[in-house]
Amino acid sequence: MSKPHSVIRQTITTPIVLIVVLLAMAALTYAFGSRAFNRTAIEMFINIMVVVGLYAFVGNSGLLSFGHISFMCLGAYMTAWLAIPPVMKSITLKGLPGWLLHTQLPMWVATPISGVFAALFALIVGRIIMRLSGIAASIATFGLLGVVNNVYSNWDTVTGGQGSIVGIPPTMNVWIGWLGAAVAIVIAYLYSISRSGLALRATRDEAVAASASGVDIVRERLIAFVVSAFIIGLAGALYGHFLSIVNPGSFYLRTTFITLSMLVVGGMYSLSGAVSGVVAMSVLIELFRNLEKGVSLGGVTVGLPNGVQEIAIGIITIIILIYLPTGLTRNREFSWRGWPLQRRLAPSVQTALKEIN
Amino acid sequence: MTAVLQILFDALSLGSIYALGALGIAAIFGVMRLVNFAHGDFIAFCVFAMLWPSIDAAAIVFAGRLPFYLLIPLLLFIGAALSMLSEVVVFRRFRNANPATMMIASFALGFVIRHLLLMLYSSRPKSITLWPNLGLPVEFLGAHIPMLQVVTIIITLAVLAVLVLFLKRTRFGLEMRAAADNFTMARMLGVRANGVILLAFAISGMLAAAIGLILATNSGTADIGMGANVMLIAFIATVIGGLGSVPGAVAAGFLIGAASVVFQATLPHDARVFRDAFVYGAVIVVLLARPQGLFAPKSAKQRV
Amino acid sequence: MSLLAVDDITVSYGRLTALRGVTLDIAEGEILFVTGPNGAGKSTLLNAIAGVVPSGSGTITLAGGMITGAAPEEIARRGFSLVPEGRNVFGGLTIEENLKVGTGMRTDRKKIADDLDSVYAEFPMLAERRHTPAGMLSGGQQQMLVIGRALMAAPRIMAIDEPSLGLAPKIIDQVYEILMRLRAQRKLTLLIVEQSSTRARMTGGRMVLIRGGRIVLEGAAADMVKDARLKQAYFGFGDH
Numbered sequence: 001m002s003k004p005h006s007v008i009r010q011t012i013t014t015p016i017v018l019i020v021v022l023l024a025m026a027a028l029t030y031a032f033g034s035r036a037f038n039r040t041a042i043e044m045f046i047n048i049m050v051v052v053g054l055y056a057f058v059g060n061s062g063l064l065s066f067g068h069i070s071f072m073c074l075g076a077y078m079t080a081w082l083a084i085p086p087v088m089k090s091i092t093l094k095g096l097p098g099w100l101l102h103t104q105l106p107m108w109v110a111t112p113i114s115g116v117f118a119a120l121f122a123l124i125v126g127r128i129i130m131r132l133s134g135i136a137a138s139i140a141t142f143g144l145l146g147v148v149n150n151v152y153s154n155w156d157t158v159t160g161g162q163g164s165i166v167g168i169p170p171t172m173n174v175w176i177g178w179l180g181a182a183v184a185i186v187i188a189y190l191y192s193i194s195r196s197g198l199a200l201r202a203t204r205d206e207a208v209a210a211s212a213s214g215v216d217i218v219r220e221r222l223i224a225f226v227v228s229a230f231i232i233g234l235a236g237a238l239y240g241h242f243l244s245i246v247n248p249g250s251f252y253l254r255t256t257f258i259t260l261s262m263l264v265v266g267g268m269y270s271l272s273g274a275v276s277g278v279v280a281m282s283v284l285i286e287l288f289r290n291l292e293k294g295v296s297l298g299g300v301t302v303g304l305p306n307g308v309q310e311i312a313i314g315i316i317t318i319i320i321l322i323y324l325p326t327g328l329t330r331n332r333e334f335s336w337r338g339w340p341l342q343r344r345l346a347p348s349v350q351t352a353l354k355e356i357n
Numbered sequence: 358m359t360a361v362l363q364i365l366f367d368a369l370s371l372g373s374i375y376a377l378g379a380l381g382i383a384a385i386f387g388v389m390r391l392v393n394f395a396h397g398d399f400i401a402f403c404v405f406a407m408l409w410p411s412i413d414a415a416a417i418v419f420a421g422r423l424p425f426y427l428l429i430p431l432l433l434f435i436g437a438a439l440s441m442l443s444e445v446v447v448f449r450r451f452r453n454a455n456p457a458t459m460m461i462a463s464f465a466l467g468f469v470i471r472h473l474l475l476m477l478y479s480s481r482p483k484s485i486t487l488w489p490n491l492g493l494p495v496e497f498l499g500a501h502i503p504m505l506q507v508v509t510i511i512i513t514l515a516v517l518a519v520l521v522l523f524l525k526r527t528r529f530g531l532e533m534r535a536a537a538d539n540f541t542m543a544r545m546l547g548v549r550a551n552g553v554i555l556l557a558f559a560i561s562g563m564l565a566a567a568i569g570l571i572l573a574t575n576s577g578t579a580d581i582g583m584g585a586n587v588m589l590i591a592f593i594a595t596v597i598g599g600l601g602s603v604p605g606a607v608a609a610g611f612l613i614g615a616a617s618v619v620f621q622a623t624l625p626h627d628a629r630v631f632r633d634a635f636v637y638g639a640v641i642v643v644l645l646a647r648p649q650g651l652f653a654p655k656s657a658k659q660r661v
Numbered sequence: 662m663s664l665l666a667v668d669d670i671t672v673s674y675g676r677l678t679a680l681r682g683v684t685l686d687i688a689e690g691e692i693l694f695v696t697g698p699n700g701a702g703k704s705t706l707l708n709a710i711a712g713v714v715p716s717g718s719g720t721i722t723l724a725g726g727m728i729t730g731a732a733p734e735e736i737a738r739r740g741f742s743l744v745p746e747g748r749n750v751f752g753g754l755t756i757e758e759n760l761k762v763g764t765g766m767r768t769d770r771k772k773i774a775d776d777l778d779s780v781y782a783e784f785p786m787l788a789e790r791r792h793t794p795a796g797m798l799s800g801g802q803q804q805m806l807v808i809g810r811a812l813m814a815a816p817r818i819m820a821i822d823e824p825s826l827g828l829a830p831k832i833i834d835q836v837y838e839i840l841m842r843l844r845a846q847r848k849l850t851l852l853i854v855e856q857s858s859t860r861a862r863m864t865g866g867r868m869v870l871i872r873g874g875r876i877v878l879e880g881a882a883a884d885m886v887k888d889a890r891l892k893q894a895y896f897g898f899g900d901h
Contacts, residue, residue, distance in 0.1 A: 064456075064460070132644055139592075142637075143641040146589075147637045147638055147641075150633040253585070257461075310471075314472065315465075321454070325454040325458045531765075534753065535754060538751040541733065544732070544734045545711055547734050
């Protein structure tokens with residue numbers, strides 16, 4: 001089997017470039033960034049994990065999912081259950097089973113468990129939902145988000161209901177954030193060059209031809225679903241450790257749409273697109289946050305009124321989409337030779353999309 | 358008996374709002390395959406248009422003080438104008454984009470509108486009393502039904518009737534239906550794409566205004582997020598109704614409203630807080646059974 | 662002067678070129694068959710004229726006016742009516758509604774009712790079922806409907822993409838009989854795409870053969886069928 005090796009050789013530069021660039025960003029942040037800036041950077045790394053996780057499913061399958069933030073919710077709450085000191089849990093989360101109530105695990109252990117938990121959940125619900133395709137599948141993932149949010153918002157004795165659960169040890173820093181992003185990128189990359197990932201992308205571009213040549217669409221989609229749930233579950237766990245509190249409201253529509261926007265702005269069919277979408281949006285958000293705080297111009301502080309940040313970001317998103325409907329990366333990958341496979345697929349995607357409209 | 362009647366009216370009035378919302382989504386989806394996520398923000402915008410911009414806690418009712426025969430047309434006009442403006446300024450540039458890109462663009466537009474409202478009015482919900490008399494109950498076969506529910510149902514039926522007449526009896530209606538069925542073919546028969554799409558946006562915007570009026574009267578408050586929930590359910594309703602089917606969207610809107618009310622009334626007490634989970638679960642079940650939607654039109658092809 | 666002139670147009674889908682420098686023209690009242698094997702670019706040609714697919718280069722003139730790059734509805738309004746492949750009836754609309762969609766652009770409003778009557782006279786089957794949803798019709802009936810629908814738009818030139826596709830031979834005869842009668846009655850200019858040249862030979866008129874996105878042969882249909890080069894050109898044996 002020499003073929004997988006050649007695929008790796010042709011494409012390996014992409015994850016390396018991405019990870020190295022992010023490492024540089026982490027190092028610069030660590031060396032020069034303020035405390036607040038460090039937090040922004042950590043948030044960006046977590047968002048990269050989420051959006052890369054989304055890419056693993058959306059990018060390879062071509063199905064838009066509104067449900068992936070529920071995996072973030074699952075991961076974050078699992079981490080809360082595992083990592084909060086038992087003393088605190090016994091007061092706020094009385095409904096937890098005894099063995100869980102008396103456990104406290106460090107972040108290094110709690111995080112992978114949370115990822116696996118999200119993946120297992122995805123395996124179960126995915127067996128049902130992945131049978132659907134097109135917009136029906138998208139709506140079903142929406143339903144999934146609704147169910148998970150509703151349950152976590154109301155199962156008071158286990159999740160603390162609408163309120164926040166506090167007490168997750170705040171052990172995140174910018175290096176762990178980078179590591180998380182790197183792990184996400186590596187997993188998503190390995191999936192996309194795996195047999196399943198290649199087959200799934202073939203179904204995305206040429207559904208009929210792919211299924212005629214024996215690709216089991218449901219199965220490949222399910223694998224992608226589980227892989228992406230694992231990544232996003234990890235992101236949720238780290239997010240819990242980052243904020244040290246979890247709250248169901250953080251894992252609902254707003255986050256869903258912001259992360260989806262990041263993916264589409266970057267280019268939803270490429271790993272580089274997923275990462276650069278998050279970086280671009282994070283830079284924009286930070287820029288406008290500073291503009292709102294005010295810029296000193298010859299002794300006079302000029303600041304934008306509050307609220308301009310979101311409005312500007314919304315408008316800029318629209319403008320980017322108007323001029324680059326396939327995202328900042330135009331669905332291509334970063335590397336010095338390009339991703340040959342992607343390049344070859346790109347035009348057929350374009351015509352396919354045109355025909356749909 | 359009175360309890361059943363009560364549930365029936367609850368279901369019909371909630372379903373009415375969802376049905377109007379679903380119509381607003383379906384009107385645009387039918388002609389340009391766009392799921393307009395800004396629709397909920399159009400609804401909120403129409404409600405806030407009745408207030409003078411201020412971030413004070415007390416709302417200054419402005420247009421809302423007009424007599425109803427002026428207020429209603431004014432709001433319908435505002436809804437239609439906002440919706441058409443968004444088509445001309447934003448969506449027209451996405452004619453050849455893929456559905457996901459358009460969807461995200463609509464979300465971004467909604468985000469802009471929402472934060473514009475936040476900037477002008479702050480995030481505090483504001484009380485707004487339009488027609489206090491509508492809160493009074495009327496007695497109907499022994500049950501006390503709030504007047505507003507009755508009015509909501511009547512308005513919805515009236516809107517549906519007008520819309521059906523428009524679609525079936527007018528030239529524009531014919532062109533809209535043809536365009537929703539097969540857009541390219543309609544254009545090859547001389548139907549002007551931009552005209553039909555603009556019309557769909559106008560209708561959708563007026564429906565948003567109607568929902569805004571009903572919600573504001575119902576809750577007595579103006580809240581930035583008030584349209585979002587309706588938008589979500591409406592979106593789901595258009596899909597399980599069968600994409601591209603206007604009657605399907607309406608029926609599914611009523612169905613979801615009914616399911617919510619019935620779950621609320623029949624679930625054991627402890628499970629009631631999980632009502633929405635049951636509703637969403639039911640949606641998934643429906644999709645698994647009928648992926649094309651409950652009332653998919655005969656000509657429906659997998660187009661998305 | 663020609664009614665429709667296509668001058669050196671090129672159409673590509675992504676990196677696939679479907680038409681490479683096609684030139685043809687049709688005079689008023691003429692009948693032109695475009696034939697060629699599957700994937701030759703016949704439908705693309707019609708779609709490019711109709712404005713549904715953009716042409717990369719070249720010009721298209723209809724009745725003396727440039728229509729290159731115009732929107733499909735504008736081209737339709739100038740008198741080009743396309744009956745696309747697969748018929749495309751509006752399945753949810755009734756037969757009568759289908760017939761009326763194309764009348765919105767007409768200026769001779771008074772004649773519409775007369776035309777509707779004459780279409781119904783031509784296709785009695787449509788008249789009987791005028792309030793039935795068009796999706797319920799059989800393939801042959803749908804073909805009649807779309808021809809009627811195109812006529813209702815009062816076109817100067819009517820283009821039909823594979824009218825015989827998926828129809829029984831008897832129905833095909835019927836369709837052509839009607840087309841020829843309409844042509845005689847209304848001085849209609851016809852542009853017909855067919856995969857086989859059999860119909861062209863039977864009907865007469867001019868014929869072009871497209872293969873690989875190029876016109877490879879052109880002439881009077883009756884002469885061409887006898888020509889040994891036809892088979893060669895069609896199947897691509899040898900080289901021209």
